[in-house]
Amino acid sequence: MNRLPTAKNYSHNIIADKSYLLTELQSYGVQLSSDFGAPSRIGGAGPTDHKAMTVLGSTVMVPVHTYSVEGSPFSLGPIQSDGTASLNFINIPVVKVTFPPQPRFYSLRTVDEIPYWKIATLHSTDVLASTVLQTCIRYGNKNTKCQFCAIGESLKSGRTIAKKSPEQLAEVAYAAMKYDGVRQVVLTTGTPTTNDRGASILCDSARAIKDATGLAIQAQCEPPDDFFWFKRLHESGVDSLGMHLEAWNDKVRAKIMPGKAEVPLSYYMDAFKASVKVFGRGQVSTYLLAGLGDTKEELIHASRTLIDLGVYPFVVPFVPVTGTQLENHPAPNTDFMRSVLSPIGAMLAKAGMSSNTVKAGCAKCGACSTLSTFENNHNSCSAF
Ligand code: SF4
Structure with missing residues (x-):
């Protein structure tokens, strides 16, 4: 099992160690609601069943369609008019993320x-x-x-x-x-x-x-x-x-x-x-x-x-x-x-x-x- 920090201290600590948050996102994946707007990719070669997300200035491929995502503490809020969405840790917003636009x-x-x-x-x-x-x-x-x-x-x-x-x-x-x-x-x-x-x-x-x-x-x-x-x-x-x-x-x-x-x-x-x-x-x-x-x-x-x-x-x-x-x-x-x-x-x-x-x-x-x-x-x- 992964160590889980508490939601309370999460927002503060990710700023101190961005690589920790990014590594967690790639290990756990992120839960998406079925009506989530930005495109993601299912099946095929390369980074598949993933979504590209820009988090704290780095773009990473994050699993969103794999079975393991079901237990993830991370989820995304709805996309806002400025193109951002809230990345939530156990339903507490921790950071805003963006998504590369459809090419x-x-x-x-x-x-x-x-x-x-x-x-x-x-x-x-x-x-x-x-x-x-x-x-x-x-x-x-x-x-x-x-x-x-x-x-x-x-x-x-x-x-x-x-x-x-x-x-x-x-x-x-x-x-x-x-x-x-x-x-x-x-x-x-x-x-x-x-x-x-x-x-x-x-x-x-x-x-x-x-x-x-x-x-x-x-x-x-x-x-x-x-x-x-x-x-x-x-x-x-x-x-x-x-x-x-x-x-x-x-x-x-x-x-x-x-x-x-x-x-x-x-x-x-x-x-x-x-x-x-x-x-x-x-x-x-x-x-x-x-x-x-x-x-x-x-x-x-x-x-x-x-x-x-x-x-x-x-x-x-x-x-x-x-x-x-x-x-x-x-x-x-x-x-x-x-x-x-x-x-x-x-x-x-x-x-x-x-x-x-x-x-x-x-x-x-x-x-x-x-x-x-x-x-x-x-x-x-x-x-x-
Ligand atoms: S997203 Fe980047 S690292 Fe991943 S397969 Fe594509 S080119 Fe390689």
Whole structure:
């Protein structure tokens, strides 16, 4: 169980320790009334079943549709005419929050009548994200699929298309930059059957977007068979690369993502070393999902190992997404997240690697984890 401060002292203490409130929000989630106005996202890849909220000047993705939210002490009051809403802790207002507006590019369509929002979506406030290939060799079979993944759900429900062409992505990225102030692009992909693991598709997509917009781009894929692809990706306009471990302990990997775990940790390490040589220190990152079984010590050890290689460990609280095998798996509590993020933030600060210096991608956006707030805050972790 999370430690719960009393409602009486909550408002005062969150000002003293913003990272505590943000970490709590990501662990508990927020209850929404059924008639709540601002849009949120259900199903699909990336930060799903979440809502983007700007709290005390930081925009974070907060779970709002997962089962675990039912017991959350946080709720939102109605949206006011100035666009704010009251964030309540056990029905006591603690702070006003705002929400990124519906992007203008969502109302546009391609010449062949595909809505732009089916090609790419706005994440946080200024990130355009697309899953270039919405299918994955591992997804159709429960013996190989990653148990947390919902990549096929939005495709099934018609909320996206199976493959986005470079031309479509460039068109949408240009509009998102022009009308909504998008500053960076995240391109991810399901894993295809080819040995490049999607790198070739990402090269074509990145080149088209870069030519049309000049925006910073992160590409995300599994480690390809030939590390020559790192150079190709970089030459195609990819500024930062994500290769996502998700978990560190071999038993956790084999249980949670049986297909992906067939690629051994040692291969990821080799791929990290080779890619850092191309992209530079701090421009390669990896997701680690806290709460899936890795212990605090394992997550800290993993992060130390990765930082030593020049890789940014983006440690994110696991969110149980509706429709996945882990939809009833508990999210990690605030104390666990803080015990992990605080030392990792300090390690990153000491190594001179920060969310700010990453050129593009999830580590730069930072909305799915409060890790970046600990990079500058590593001496403070005891508000309550
Ligand atoms: S951290 Fe990554 S997945 Fe999360 S909102 Fe930002 S770009 Fe999207």
